[in-house]
Amino acid sequence: MRTFLRSLTPEQQVSLLFVLLFGVLLLATVGGVLLSLRERHHPDPDTGGRTLRLQDVQALLRSSWLMALVFWIGWAAGDGVAIVLFGLVSFFVLREFISLSPTRRGDHRSLLLAFFVVLPVQYGLVWTRHFDLFTVFVPVYVFLAIPVVSALANDPQRFLERNAKLQWGIMVCVYGLSHVPALLLLEFPRFAGRMAFLVFFLVAVVQTSMLVQHLVARRLSDPVAPAVSESFHWASWLAGLAAGGLLGGLLAGITPFNPLPALAMALVACAAGSLGHLVMKAIKRDRGVTHWGQAGRSITGAAGLLDRVDALCFAAPVFFHSVRWTFDL
Secondary structure, rough: HHHHHHOOHHOOOOOHHHHHHHHHEEEEEEHHHHHHHHHHHHHOOOOOOHHHHHHHHHHHHHHHHHHHHHHHHHHHHOOOHHHHHHHHHHHHHHHHHHHHOOOOOHHHHHHHHHHHHHHHHHHHHHHHOOOHHHHHHHHHHHHHHHHHHHHHHHOOHHHHHHHHHHHHHHHHHHHHHHHHHHHOOOOOOOOOOOOOOHHHHHHHHHHHHHHHHHHHHHOOOOOOOOOOOOOOOOOHHHHHHHHHHHHHHHHHHOOOOOOHHHHHHHHHHHHHHHHHHHHHHHHHHHHHOOOHHHHHOOOOOOOOOHHHHHHHHHHHHHHHHHHHHOOOO
């Protein structure tokens, strides 16, 4: 098998990756449809919880198809299209974040700045590979500019809270997510044309960690922060890290890393993603919601998209800079 893979060109290797990915999603979708039909034809009054879990799985599959298509179209059409597509995803998740937070008339200028200046400039810096400026543009320049624009709107009521909310939304939804397409532009020696594998590596280990953490947490009691999350226990968190790290070591062959560095990078990404997911849950509790897209529908039209990518928004920048600094890229 290894000989066969090495005989393929980088483009053929990435194509095979997407064939396998879409095949797994297709099998999972067929399985979900069959389970749904079974529930519909054999109703049971005691299966309400099962039905809700099935709906959650179907929502996860829909968002997984969406993200897989974004990855595939971006790879097939080139790095520029991939950056534009992720910019659109950032636009939707930022709008989803802002839509569930109260705003005032004095915030309109800041919102326009965030959506139509900050977001395109951040992704433009990715496109032009100005990684040094890309790293500090949001946490330095934007974080200083947003309060100035808000102050000029002459509305001091809840000024600090309103600006902190917008800054945090930009940090997660724009700054964090923009590091995913930035991975495609890193230049590893002898790995040209295969950077899509690095994005796949990041997504696979983070999602595996989150899934294992959630499954293990079902068998545990006394969560660490029950008012924030009932699925966060130290034991389940460590189990998720172990699963993600192990998968990272096994996937070392499709990355520019050796097994031990791959394991270390996977652990870094999984830790950042899982803790970031906990932070986003705390924000949702503060806003009084359980999902960014309520009842399978959100104001943005992208049902609960932020729920599906919140861990990635935290993991991507930590992973990107860890890789860049460790391998001096």
